[in-house]
Amino acid sequence: MFKKVLIANRGEIAVRAIRACKELEIATVAVYSEADRAALHVRVADEAYCIGPPPSSQSYLVMDRIIEVAKKSGADAIHPGYGFLAENPVFAERCEKEGITFIGPNPYAIRIMGNKTTSRVAVAEMGVPLVPGMKENLTSEQHAIEWAEKIGFPLMMKAASGGGGKGMRMVSGMEDVASAYRSAKSEALHSFGDDAVYMERYVENPRHVEIQVVGDKHGNIIYCMERECSIQRRHQKVIEEAPSVIVDDDMRRRMGEAAVNAARTVNYDSVGTVEFIVSGRTREFFFLEMNTRLQVEHPVTEMVLGIDLCKEMIRIAAGMPLSYKQEDIKIRGHAIECRIYAEDPNNKFLPTPGRITTLRVPGGPWVRDETGMYEGLDVPIYYDPILSKLVVWGGDREKCIARTLRALSEYVVKGIKTTIPFHVRVMKNEHFIKGDFDTNFIDKQFVMEDEAREKPYEDVALVAAAIKTYRRDKARAQRILGGAEQAQAISPWKLSGRVKR
Amino acid sequence: MPYITTYKGEEIKTRVEEVRPNFYRVVLGEREYEVDFLEPQKNLYSLIIGGKSYEVDVDAPEGSDVYGVGILGDHFEVEVVEEKKKKLAAKLAIGVSGRQDMKSPMAGNVWKLLVKEGDRVTAGEVLLILEAMKMENEIKSPIDGTVTSVAAKEGVPVAAGDPLCVVEPPEEG
Incomplete structure (x- = not known):
């Protein structure tokens, strides 16, 4: 060691x-x-x-x-x-x-998996599913019809030099292929000066589900089940959980085996994560990429499996064999992680660097605070806004959500704004509670539901503001009166002394 | 003391009375509350109202009458102004007009300065871009006018509230 x-x-x-x-x-x-x-x-x-x-x-x-x-x-x-x-x-x-x-893993693994093209070619050879699509451009309407048959519906017609949603056409059936081909081509030419288009499968209700893998330097690789990471804000994960509500035992095994195969292509010898896009409708899964590091959200896996991935990673790097066999890996209960960022959820998620003047960290059973902050810390402006991660375990998903809400209600950070209130609102959202969401949920549906939510404590807020104003005005008046009042003030020590006498 | 509370565009007559230390009676329009008050940590209130305990986060920027109030994940923007002052303010013109002292809304680094002294700008035009925590934030002019002074310097960090630049409206007539 x-x-x-x-x-x-x-x-x-x-x-x-x-x-x-x-x-x-x-x-x-x-x-x-x-x-x-x-x-x-x-x-x-x-x-x-x-x-x-x-x-x-x-x-x-x-x-x-x-x-x-x-x-x-x-x-x-x-x-x-x-x-x-x-x-x-x-x-x-x-x-x-x-x-x-x-x-970490061997440099070859980092290099191959760090590149979208090389990683896809590598894993496809091992039979890991990719989003069905073409590696070339379409040459004619007939060509489009032939490929549409292979890819299946719904599919996406995309401009080769496209971006930002332009030159994209969703095609739901064979009868629309020819017309979509013509219009996408002309739009692509118009927008990008290049009329090359290609097709790939459109993944409906896309969810981001990833598999944790662990390999050692002796050729052993196991999968440590999945994490659901579809709760994203502008393509950034903000809440992760394990297990995923859409993954059953059979799918878990198939995804796990695909992930191990992907890892095997590069003799993976550390902790790593194989990311998949999963259709919420058909539950098909397709390889996205592999992250060759300890993931931000690794604690949810640790909580449901009862293993320390960070320590295992260090042991493996020191040349020790895996501490676990595949059959040792069993999910118990549910875990949720909330990423606490220095951003103001009530003001367009603007970053809020500054001094943490008050900090109260949640405690109680099955609550874990992965933190980099303390009371009095000045949060600098130069780096990622992540302050801490609240990780909570519960016997099942419902209990875990209730406990997460409880822990969030204890978490107090003053001096700077954080995303804690946002997490409270997500935990109370009925679609989140039902597990009914995809990667677009927060940006599209949640923001509207959040706007319309009931606020039960309006009067308490008004009362607090009124008292605040009253106390501020009184303090101001006292400052103006100043000296005279101070001279009259009697120390409580003196006072109690007099009483005793 | 009589106040006017403004919440979601609605004005509510408000009275606060200190019955005894740390105990207030607050009247909001027709509603009356007796409040056991404690401020165990700065701007973090513990209120007991009718036996119910609330933890309330009250954020009060210096010199502003608008408070940000947080209770269990919910956020409220509340303005509380003395009744006299409110009546006075109502007589003056409302809306964004006059000289605009642009101040930094947060601590950050001036990444790009897009205007210089003497530049004419229109409302909504980006004056400069602040960078904080790997995010770029555009600072826009609230009015049509002329940039009359620039305090911000490209590449130089600013604190929240630091002056950035001044935009003055065109002279009338």
Whole structure:
């Protein structure tokens, strides 16, 4: 096992990795930018070194600095977290060359899976399903009709040089193929100066479901079931859960085996995630991409399986075989993660850096706070707005939602705005409660339902505002009267002393 | 003291009376509430009204009469103004007009400055772009007019409330 691990990251994920190391009795080295001197990961690590100015391009992304600190501090491994250098094959190779273990998969796996085209070609050879479609452009109406038969309906006619929804036509049946071909072609020519079009299957009610995989350096690969990540705001995951309501045992096994096959194409030897797009209507699943890192939402899997993925990742990097066999992996209950961002959900989700003046963290049974913040921390403007992740376990989905709501009601962050109120509203939304959503749900349906929601505590809000105004005016008046009042004020100590006498 | 509370466009006559320390009687139009009040943490109220306990987050920007109030995930924008002041304000013109002192709505970095002193701008035109936490945020002119001074500098960080620039409406006549 390693003696000392450098964590090449910041915020909550750096704290997560440090916690795992401490439990494994490995010494930890934090690195930080000039803006992060006060960050939590710096305070909880055994050693800490500044690696440059605030912009990540001059600090957390500078390989030379990080390698230099690793050598100076005598670290024998580097945990990259997520983002920054986590999926950079050059960095993984560089570590190898310097004799430092990169806690992650082999560089070849990072390189192949990091590219959409190479990853799709690789996994398709192993029989992993891709969204059915063409790798060439259409040449004629007849050509379109032949391909439409192969792809199936509904399908999407797309401009090869398109984007932003232009030059796209949904086609629901054979009778519309020819006319869609002609109009998409002319629209594409008009919009992009190129009339090349192609077709692929349109995935109805698309849901994002991903499979956690874990492989070791001895050729063992297992799947650790799925996570449902369809609750997204502008294509960013905001709430994740495990298991997914649309996945049953048979589908879970088929998705799991497909994910293991995908991982096998690159001899995957760490924790990783295979992302699928799933049709909410037909429940067909298609490979999207593979993430070759510890995922932000890994805790929901840990909660339902009872295993520590971050520690397992470190053990594997040290050359140890998997601690689990496939048949050991069993789901128990349900888990939900809410990502708490420094964004104001009541003001267009604008970022809100600043000082955390008050913090009350939720507690109680089965509640886990994955955090990078503390009371008094100045949240810097330079990085991702993620502050913490609230992870909650429950015996089933319904209980888990109720418990998440309970935990959110305890969570107080003052000084800056956070997305906590947004999560409360999602937990109360009837479509979310029913599990009836796809990746467009938050941006399209939820915003309207949220606008129209009942607000039961209006009068309490008005009362609070009135009292606030009254107290503010009174304090102002007292400040103006100033000295005279102060001279008359009697210390409570003095007062009690007099009474006793 | 008599106040006017404005919520969702509706004006409600409001009275607050301090019955004893940390105990208030609040009258909202026809409704009356007796409120056991505590502020255990700054701008975080614990209210007990008729035996029911509420935790209320009250956000009050300096110098503003509009409060952001949060209760269990719900958000309320409430304006409370002294009755006298409200009557006075009603007599003055309402709406966005006059000299606009553009202040930064948040801490961030001035990523792009799109105007300079003397530029004519129209309402809705982007004056500059602020960058914070990997997000770009456009700051737009609320009126037609002329940029008369620019305090923001490209690449220089600003705090919430810092002056960015001034837009003045064209002189009338």
